[in-house]
Amino acid sequence: MAQFIAHANLLATAWKNGAGSTTEIAVFPRGAGFDDFDWRISLASIARSGAFSVFPGIDRSLCLVSGEGVTLTLDGARRVALNAASPLIRFPGEAAVHADVAALTTDFNVMTRRSRCSHQFERLAAPAELARRGQTTLLFVADGAGVVARGGGQQFKLGRFDALLLDAGDATHWSLDADGGASVFVTDLIT
Structure with missing residues (x-):
């Protein structure tokens, strides 16, 4: 969750x-x-x-x-x-x-x-669509006024430096909406 x-x-x-x-x-x-x-x-x-x-x-x-x-x-x-x-x-x-x-x-x-997992890091300019690449994904708002993340019937409002940790039970596709734009760091953790 x-x-x-x-x-x-x-x-x-x-x-x-x-x-x-x-x-x-x-x-x-x-x-x-x-x-x-x-x-x-x-x-x-x-x-x-x-x-x-x-x-x-x-x-x-x-x-x-x-x-x-x-x-x-x-x-x-x-x-x-x-x-x-x-x-x-x-x-x-x-x-x-x-x-x-x-x-x-x-x-x-x-x-x-290295012996247990790896990560992929991506920087997105919101608004954007996100397709997760791992069982665990962390979204981090690096700048901007804030981001609304929507996926699988869930919705979260994140401000600057807030994060959202997604696990295997969460949706694989998310929309990231931002008024005025924002940078979102996406880290997929792969085991």
Whole structure:
């Protein structure tokens, strides 16, 4: 059954190094920690430059949501600038990643344990039609005034940074309506 996740009800956790914070949106299994999740989706706020945590066996997608941007250096060699024109990167959790920021950024973060599942990430401009690709799908409103998601006789109104978690029992086709447009991140989790 679809689960509405209001951003206003989520709590941010400060990083140990003080360089930012993470707001967990959803994790499976519910209540799992960093060592035993199958998948985890969160928002990360990066307040100052520094190293990312290393997550062996994890595949990651990171997409800029707000802020001027962040430059990531992977394994000391590959440099990738995330900005409004190019907001997304996929990388292995084993990579040594250093983030350089000039000002606060917020990033949407998907992590899946390679041995248990995978994920597909898509950015839609609402209004749009959505055909789910996995048994579990998370919709996240990245910007805009809000989105009305309709599918299988259900309807949900999502504001900015709200999410909707859909499971195998939910409809496979959804319509996403938005007055004035909105960006919706769609993450399909495949087991």
